[in-house]
Amino acid sequence: MLIIAGRPFASRLFTGTGKFSSSDVMRKALDASGCEMVTVALRRIDLNDPEDDIMQVLDRNKFFFLPNTAGARNAGEAVRLARLARASGGGHWIKLEVTPDPRTLLPDPVDTLVATEELVKDGFVVLPYINADPILALRLQDAGAAAVMPLAAPIGTNRGLITRYQIEIIIAQARVPVVVDAGLGAPSHAAEAMEMGADAVLVNTAIAVAGNPVRMADAFRQAVIAGREAYEAGLGAISEEASASSPQTGLDFIR
Amino acid sequence: MSQSFVLPDYQELARLIATRTDSDVLRALRSPVLSLGDLAALLSPEAERYLTEMAAKSQAITTQRFGRVIQIYAPLYVSNYCTNRCLYCGFSAEHPIRRRRLTLEEVEKEADTLRLRGVNHLLLVSGEAPKMMGVDYIEEVAKRLKGRFASLSIEIQPLTEAEYARLFAAGITSVAVYQETYDPELYQRLHLAGKKSDYTYRLATPERAAAAGMREVGIGALLGLGDWRAEGLALGLHLSWLRKRFWRTGLTVSFPRIRPAEGGFRALAPVSERNLTQLIFALRLFDHDVGLLLSTREEARYRNGMVGLGPTRYSAGSCTSPGGYAEGENADEQFAVDDDRSVAEVCAAIHGQGYEPVRKDWDACFQA
Numbered sequence: 001m002l003i004i005a006g007r008p009f010a011s012r013l014f015t016g017t018g019k020f021s022s023s024d025v026m027r028k029a030l031d032a033s034g035c036e037m038v039t040v041a042l043r044r045i046d047l048n049d050p051e052d053d054i055m056q057v058l059d060r061n062k063f064f065f066l067p068n069t070a071g072a073r074n075a076g077e078a079v080r081l082a083r084l085a086r087a088s089g090g091g092h093w094i095k096l097e098v099t100p101d102p103r104t105l106l107p108d109p110v111d112t113l114v115a116t117e118e119l120v121k122d123g124f125v126v127l128p129y130i131n132a133d134p135i136l137a138l139r140l141q142d143a144g145a146a147a148v149m150p151l152a153a154p155i156g157t158n159r160g161l162i163t164r165y166q167i168e169i170i171i172a173q174a175r176v177p178v179v180v181d182a183g184l185g186a187p188s189h190a191a192e193a194m195e196m197g198a199d200a201v202l203v204n205t206a207i208a209v210a211g212n213p214v215r216m217a218d219a220f221r222q223a224v225i226a227g228r229e230a231y232e233a234g235l236g237a238i239s240e241e242a243s244a245s246s247p248q249t250g251l252d253f254i255r
Numbered sequence: 256m257s258q259s260f261v262l263p264d265y266q267e268l269a270r271l272i273a274t275r276t277d278s279d280v281l282r283a284l285r286s287p288v289l290s291l292g293d294l295a296a297l298l299s300p301e302a303e304r305y306l307t308e309m310a311a312k313s314q315a316i317t318t319q320r321f322g323r324v325i326q327i328y329a330p331l332y333v334s335n336y337c338t339n340r341c342l343y344c345g346f347s348a349e350h351p352i353r354r355r356r357l358t359l360e361e362v363e364k365e366a367d368t369l370r371l372r373g374v375n376h377l378l379l380v381s382g383e384a385p386k387m388m389g390v391d392y393i394e395e396v397a398k399r400l401k402g403r404f405a406s407l408s409i410e411i412q413p414l415t416e417a418e419y420a421r422l423f424a425a426g427i428t429s430v431a432v433y434q435e436t437y438d439p440e441l442y443q444r445l446h447l448a449g450k451k452s453d454y455t456y457r458l459a460t461p462e463r464a465a466a467a468g469m470r471e472v473g474i475g476a477l478l479g480l481g482d483w484r485a486e487g488l489a490l491g492l493h494l495s496w497l498r499k500r501f502w503r504t505g506l507t508v509s510f511p512r513i514r515p516a517e518g519g520f521r522a523l524a525p526v527s528e529r530n531l532t533q534l535i536f537a538l539r540l541f542d543h544d545v546g547l548l549l550s551t552r553e554e555a556r557y558r559n560g561m562v563g564l565g566p567t568r569y570s571a572g573s574c575t576s577p578g579g580y581a582e583g584e585n586a587d588e589q590f591a592v593d594d595d596r597s598v599a600e601v602c603a604a605i606h607g608q609g610y611e612p613v614r615k616d617w618d619a620c621f622q623a
Contacts, residue, residue: 017323021609043618077621084620102505103544209318
């Protein structure tokens with residue numbers, strides 16, 4: 001069972017709420033994904049408006065609401081946004097996104113660390129979105145981050161695990177859960193991340209802009225389960241040479 | 256900032272486009288990252304027969320980058336006083352139109368009317384009359400409206416960097432300033448008097464706004480003045496120059512086509528819907544991340560047809576005369592809109608196309 005900051009999560013697939021063609025499609029896709037943790041950009045919602053289109057769809061008894069600070073250019077903005085969200089009933093969990101470059105939306109490592117330190121001190125459960133930088137992941141963990149969320153590829157690119165090698169190091173070193181976030185474009189990418197030992201993955205674009213988002217959400221659900229199963233079952237090692245599936249050693253007692 | 260944006264010789268841009276060949280277009284269509292030469296090819300007459308391919312690529316890029324959504328905004332005209340004499344504009348100083356500058360209370364009333372109609376991204380627009388409508392006025396407007404809207408943009412006279420910084424602090428999120436034409440010679444012929452007749456000062460306005468910390472800067476050319484293909488290439492050059500220097504600033508491009516307005520100005524170089532479409536696709540293929548605006552200058556039929564193909568923001572329910580929302584028209588408009596549907600109707604049409612009309616995609620609390 002995945003546990004973040006002491007709270008168990010039944011599903012290892014997290015989803016986002018952006019880019020959907022309607023809130024109805026989004027609701028059906030979230031249901032099909034089997035996800036529990038759902039992230040929502042604070043800039044897209046009005047927590048003070050009971051009629052807000054996204055929050056109406058997002059049943060908080062069924063989904064765990066993880067607000068994010070998408071759009072924040074620096075630590076100050078992200079911290080302010082998180083505090084205002086908490087004050088409006090958004091809870092004390094925050095997916096920290098500090099993305100000063102509106103083009104690539106790549107996270108700022110320096111301000112992400114600064115904001116994490118500040119928010120942890122202020123009692124938040126912080127899940128920072130980061131580039132796949134193993135040292136940064138360690139620094140964030142030491143600063144009290146509840147999980148780290150390295151990107152597989154720049155957000156929205158659907159390119160899959162182009163940061164695979166660094167993510168392997170992050171997973172090997174982490175004491176907190178590692179959630180591979182951003183860039184996973186196909187269920188096979190999600191399965192690959194899970195087979196590597198990621199604790200969870202977060203998928204949004206690949207589901208939201210799929211030909212059929214509901215079926216794609218279900219495909220990701222299955223892939224994440226299969227990937228985790230494979231990781232727990234223990235994958236065979238990759239070999240440069242072919243080997244027979246029954247060993248032939250010439251020693252009778254080994255057979 | 257060391258040096259301002261300088262446009263290469265405008266006639267050279269036109270020549271670069273005119274000499275593109277069919278194989279240049281094909282290479283541009285196959286290339287994942289477009290050079291300025293590729294953009295020139297996609298703007299060329301040679302690319303016209305590939306409009307379907309360009310549409311498909313533009314749609315795929317836009318969907319992946321922005322999703323199946325269209326952001327909704329509306330303009331609020333606060334004043335139609337103007338000290339400039341621009342041959343094409345309904346607000347031009349010499350026109351004997353009914354002039355008006357809204358009081359702060361009137362602006363609030365207009366804004367509240369729009370808010371009730373579901374507008375959350377507001378664009379404050381005015382003629383250029385710094386004495387009537389200076390920075391103090393806009394600053395006060397921003398302070399009053401901040402917190403009621405997700406974002407507040409301005410499309411007013413060019414200001415200094417320090418003035419933009421003041422407005423940003425007061426709650427203005429972004430600045431739109433259109434060069435009208437990037438052709439310096441034509442620019443001088445069209446802008447007869449007023450501060451606006453200074454081509455260079457206007458050209459450097461987007462960088463002053465960006466340097467002041469504005470979230471987003473919008474550029475554009477008024478289509479129907481110069482050669483639209485060359486304007487498109489100039490826009491591409493301007494975009495990539497701004498991207499390199501102001502990587503924290505979001506960028507948008509508008510595509511205003513000349514509309515009937517007071518003064519009866521006719522487009523010097525008419526731009527057809529087909530031309531406009533090619534321009535939009537070419538810029539989308541060139542810059543995957545730029546926000547593209549399609550306003551109510553265009554007909555409902557065209558705007559419905561373009562949903563998802565490239566543009567990412569639509570204005571809706573627009574009135575171009577100051578005070579027009581709350582009271583009906585008591586002052587004259589800048590131009591006649593061609594899509595007079597309400598905000599709700601535009602949103603319903605976008606929804607009907609399988610896209611989500613997004614009314615809120617920013618938050619006032621980003622700016623303390």
